[in-house]
Amino acid sequence: MRGFLASSIGVATAAALALPLALSTPALAAPSQGAAAPVAPAGSTQSLPLAPLGPAADRSPGVPGMSTSPRLPETRGLTPREVKRFSLVGVVWDDAGTELFGRVQVRTRAVATGTWSDWQDVETHNGEHAPDLGTRESGSGRVRGSTAPLWVGDSDGVEVRVQAQPGAPATRAGARLPSGMRIELVDPGTSGPVTVVDAKNGATGASGAADEPEGDDKGDVVALPGMTMETAESSSANVPLAALGAMEITALDKADTTADAVADSGLTAAARPYIGPRPRIVTRLGWGADESLREPGFVYTSTVKAAFVHHTASGNNYACKDAPAVLRSLYRYHVVSSGWRDLGYNFAVDKCGTVYEGRAGGVAKAVLGAHTMGFNTDSMGVAVIGTYTSTNPPAAAVKAVAQLTAWKLGLFNRDPRAKTTLKSGGGNRFKKGTSVQMNVISGHRDGFATECPGKLLYAQLPPTRTSSAKLQGRP
Numbered sequence: 001m002r003g004f005l006a007s008s009i010g011v012a013t014a015a016a017l018a019l020p021l022a023l024s025t026p027a028l029a030a031p032s033q034g035a036a037a038p039v040a041p042a043g044s045t046q047s048l049p050l051a052p053l054g055p056a057a058d059r060s061p062g063v064p065g066m067s068t069s070p071r072l073p074e075t076r077g078l079t080p081r082e083v084k085r086f087s088l089v090g091v092v093w094d095d096a097g098t099e100l101f102g103r104v105q106v107r108t109r110a111v112a113t114g115t116w117s118d119w120q121d122v123e124t125h126n127g128e129h130a131p132d133l134g135t136r137e138s139g140s141g142r143v144r145g146s147t148a149p150l151w152v153g154d155s156d157g158v159e160v161r162v163q164a165q166p167g168a169p170a171t172r173a174g175a176r177l178p179s180g181m182r183i184e185l186v187d188p189g190t191s192g193p194v195t196v197v198d199a200k201n202g203a204t205g206a207s208g209a210a211d212e213p214e215g216d217d218k219g220d221v222v223a224l225p226g227m228t229m230e231t232a233e234s235s236s237a238n239v240p241l242a243a244l245g246a247m248e249i250t251a252l253d254k255a256d257t258t259a260d261a262v263a264d265s266g267l268t269a270a271a272r273p274y275i276g277p278r279p280r281i282v283t284r285l286g287w288g289a290d291e292s293l294r295e296p297g298f299v300y301t302s303t304v305k306a307a308f309v310h311h312t313a314s315g316n317n318y319a320c321k322d323a324p325a326v327l328r329s330l331y332r333y334h335v336v337s338s339g340w341r342d343l344g345y346n347f348a349v350d351k352c353g354t355v356y357e358g359r360a361g362g363v364a365k366a367v368l369g370a371h372t373m374g375f376n377t378d379s380m381g382v383a384v385i386g387t388y389t390s391t392n393p394p395a396a397a398v399k400a401v402a403q404l405t406a407w408k409l410g411l412f413n414r415d416p417r418a419k420t421t422l423k424s425g426g427g428n429r430f431k432k433g434t435s436v437q438m439n440v441i442s443g444h445r446d447g448f449a450t451e452c453p454g455k456l457l458y459a460q461l462p463p464t465r466t467s468s469a470k471l472q473g474r475p
Contacts, residue, residue, distance in 0.1 A: 093146075274472040318385070
């Protein structure tokens with residue numbers, strides 16, 4: 001992990017230099033015999049405008065999927081209809097500064113059974129998961145207001161209703177609901193296996209065998225057929241932790257993790273930094289990120305002083321094998337629907353405890369995210385996929401958060417049990433410029449008035465701090 005902070009110019013240059021060189025060598029460019037060629041994640045987003053709902057008498061309650069909705073002047077939605085396949089839904093509107101006061105509900109039709117679900121609530125308060133106010137990302141002109149996304153699984157029918165909260169403040173247009181409301185239907189697409197060799201750690205990716213030259217501890221650069229410059233840029237940010245094109249960054253024990261950190265930072269062995277063992281991390285290529293969606297280059301912050309824990313509020317109705325698809329959907333929703341430069345979180349953790357790389361720029365680096373409005377600077381965001389307001393988070397996921405924070409916070413010499421001071425960039429709890437003392441491992445609600453990361457996941461943070469510090473080897 002040579003150099004924790006790198007400019008986007010340097011990373012892009014490395015990608016530009018490495019890619020043509022690798023492609024010019026047929027032996028490196030060709031996949032192993034019998035391996036599958038990479039498959040582009042061909043996802044899509046359907047964006048449908050929400051209209052005032054007509055009188056209930058105009059509906060057809062006797063027809064499957066055609067449920068009635070109350071006739072309210074401040075109700076917008078979408079009548080039941082067949083659409084192209086999708087797996088995640090969310091509602092967006094024009095002005096990110098306008099809050100949605102009301103209730104959002106959806107019903108979907110499952111492809112596998114053809115049956116319609118019951119009405120499901122969508123979390124409306126999502127504005128706190130966003131870029132800091134006044135930043136280039138928030139001022140791009142593309143950012144929209146949005147609900148939390150909801151994972152519904154493979155579906156081909158949808159019905160939506162959005163009802164204004166009684167007594168809700170009127171918008172500038174005099175309505176009770178934001179203008180320009182649309183339902184976003186996200187198809188995550190597919191992601192196929194690729195061949196990659198991670199020679200640094202003596203492990204292989206989806207297929208193929210390690211072939212490490214003697215004396216080379218930096219790994220072979222293996223280019224994948226069809227690799228784009230955007231993919232090379234993202235993947236190269238993790239070199240030398242993993243080879244260019246790696247599907248995952250393999251786990252290291254504490255001794256090897258510490259040795260790497262000492263060697264790469266110039267510390268002496270006597271300094272004995274408190275760094276937890278590096279966990280296995282599935283890279284963006286591993287979960288199938290379409291790198292053409294995000295903005296090019298990376299944005300970094302000065303350091304990592306704190307880790308904010310989140311839940312995605314996208315529901316718990318997913319299997320661990322579906323987590324990469326959920327992540328591709330969240331990524332597409334954040335970028336295409338919400339208008340952010342990339343996925344908001346720096347890392348994600350699924351219910352089985354698998355750790356995933358989030359926003360591009362390098363897992364060991366201080367990448368500026370969009371996860372805790374007002375406190376994205378000098379912090380990292382870890383999102384546990386699911387909703388943990390009334391459901392206990394799986395032990396495997398909580399353990400993974402402790403392992404990840406022990407490693408990443410250790411790289412920046414942070415004690416998970418300690419306090420730190422962050423300066424607010426503005427939000428509904430702390431005014432801009434306010435210096436706020438927080439736990440090094442905090443919940444989203446510590447920096448913003450929100451339910452996130454859910455009451456039951458938040459309750460796991462005290463033992464997580466203890467476990468994380470123990471993994472670092474702290475007394």
